[in-house]
Amino acid sequence: LSRIHRLVLVACGTSWHAAIAGEYLIENFAGVPVEVECASEMRYRNRPLEKDTLVVSISQSGETADTLAAIRGARDLGIRTLAIVNVVGSTIARESDADIYMRAGPEIGVASTKAFEMQVLLLTLLGMALGRLRGTLPTAQGRKLVNELKTIPRKIQQILDGDGHILHIAKKYYRCTDFLYMGRQINFPIALEGALKLKELSYIHAEGYPSAEMKHGPIALIAPDFPSVFVVPRDPVFDKNVSNMEEIKARKGPIIAVATAGDKEVARTADDVIYIPRTSDWLYPLLTVVPLQLLAYHIAVLRGCDV
Numbered sequence: 001l002s003r004i005h006r007l008v009l010v011a012c013g014t015s016w017h018a019a020i021a022g023e024y025l026i027e028n029f030a031g032v033p034v035e036v037e038c039a040s041e042m043r044y045r046n047r048p049l050e051k052d053t054l055v056v057s058i059s060q061s062g063e064t065a066d067t068l069a070a071i072r073g074a075r076d077l078g079i080r081t082l083a084i085v086n087v088v089g090s091t092i093a094r095e096s097d098a099d100i101y102m103r104a105g106p107e108i109g110v111a112s113t114k115a116f117e118m119q120v121l122l123l124t125l126l127g128m129a130l131g132r133l134r135g136t137l138p139t140a141q142g143r144k145l146v147n148e149l150k151t152i153p154r155k156i157q158q159i160l161d162g163d164g165h166i167l168h169i170a171k172k173y174y175r176c177t178d179f180l181y182m183g184r185q186i187n188f189p190i191a192l193e194g195a196l197k198l199k200e201l202s203y204i205h206a207e208g209y210p211s212a213e214m215k216h217g218p219i220a221l222i223a224p225d226f227p228s229v230f231v232v233p234r235d236p237v238f239d240k241n242v243s244n245m246e247e248i249k250a251r252k253g254p255i256i257a258v259a260t261a262g263d264k265e266v267a268r269t270a271d272d273v274i275y276i277p278r279t280s281d282w283l284y285p286l287l288t289v290v291p292l293q294l295l296a297y298h299i300a301v302l303r304g305c306d307v
């Protein structure tokens, strides 16, 4: 790993969203360039790869055909491959030079939930490990992050304990036919994932966008029956996100916000707020995705879908 000068993360669906989070995490901790490729695009593309590149595939099942084809293509060029997979002994795991197993347990349906959590966690740890190797992540900062990681299970439990409030919000919005999900920086892929969960479970049209990109088109759709879901924890882009929320409000669009516990400013603009415990800026995705998974689940059940 110390000889790697570039990482290419390749995946599909939910795993692709985890890869986008991984890009922010690894570049921040390790200062190494990371690119994310959608496997179905990479496999048919004539993509130059330098020898000091590491191709990292991410897959819950370890069997997704496009992801497998993309890593086979890289291997044919003599590029080293690392797989982050859940299913032990799966084809992607067997055909890669090295594996990191998620050990999330079996996913019951196609919709990855706990596997997504593990993908983001492992990409955080990979970024931290690379940062330590390359000297870009000081020991004290690394220790602080590890200590904070240890609090994440308890904080997820707190979110799960507040599920009744998420069900209440689901009851308010489940008849809507369109949703927009927005977030910035490391919570942008969480917006993508929230939208994917909603469409894949409940068959409702939903799109994920970087918060500010919303004004370059999607804002035209905003109306009183078109809710926006904002991922807006107290991080360095908080104020920017709030000004995007105000733009939605000016067009009378309802807002559901995922915000940090005790944040009164968000409650002034949003119609409904789901609070999550405070954590480090870089670990928020591990928490912010959970209420979006629960929201998609409840909306799907209310619409009579077999989750």
Ligand code: BG6
Pocket: 012, 013, 014, 015, 058, 059, 060, 061, 062, 063, 064, 067, 110, 111, 112, 200
């Ligand atoms: C798709 C599923 O077929 O495969 C998605 O509908 C999933 O939910 C995607 O995220 C990728 O799967 P895997 O197993 O490679 O992570």
